[in-house]
Amino acid sequence: MTNTRTLMAALVLSCSAAAAFAGDVTVSEPWVRGTVAAQKATGAFMGLTAAKPMRLVGASSPAAPVVEVHEMSMENDVMKMRPVAAIDLPAGQTVALKPGGYHIMLMGLTAPLNAGAVVPLTLSFEAADGQREDVQVEAPVRELAAPAMKMKHGAH
Known part of the structure; x- marks a missing residue:
């Protein structure tokens, strides 16, 4: 019986990290960028796929009192970040929330976020007819440092 419970718990956890499904929206590969001790904000990233036209209209988390949908964009050669009211999700197309683009901003963090948490x-989410749908997501925290880039330096 204990082995069955352990197996079921492992299955549930592995599925939640890979994708969350709720009615009309699939959330894939969610993750949150780790923080350092005094850091009070970070981003959450993932893929969002809707079965019918939907909009991401908000987010919340017990990890931060302020959670907003943001977009980063280049304006006059300066990268700017700003909150957006919603992100359109065309039916059947995955919209990527990723560093340097759309993302979920967690501000006023209640504690540091360490890798593995x-x-x-x-x-x-909101459908065209105004119907709302909430999706629960468990996003693993990744290390703050970005992966090293491979560079070819030639013969110098």
């Missing part, structure tokens, strides 16, 4: 998020 899991951040619960609630994403709020």
Whole structure:
């Protein structure tokens, strides 16, 4: 019986890290960027795929009192970040929330986020008819440092 419970718990955890499904929206590969001790903000990233046209209209998390949908864009050769009211999700197309683009901003973090921790998020979606749907996501925290880039330096 204990082995069955352990197996079921492992299965549930592995599925939540890979994808969350709720009615009309699939959340794939969610993750949150890790932080250092005094850091009070970070981003959450993932893929969002809707079965019918939807909009991501908000998010919340117990990890931060302020959670907003943001976009980064280049304006006059300067990268700027700003909150957006919603992100359109065309039916059947995956919209990437990724560094340097759309993302979920967690501000006023209640504690540092270390690699291996899991951040619960609630994403709020709205259909064209005004119907709302919330999706619960468990986003693993990744290390703050970006992976090293491979560079070819030639013969110098």
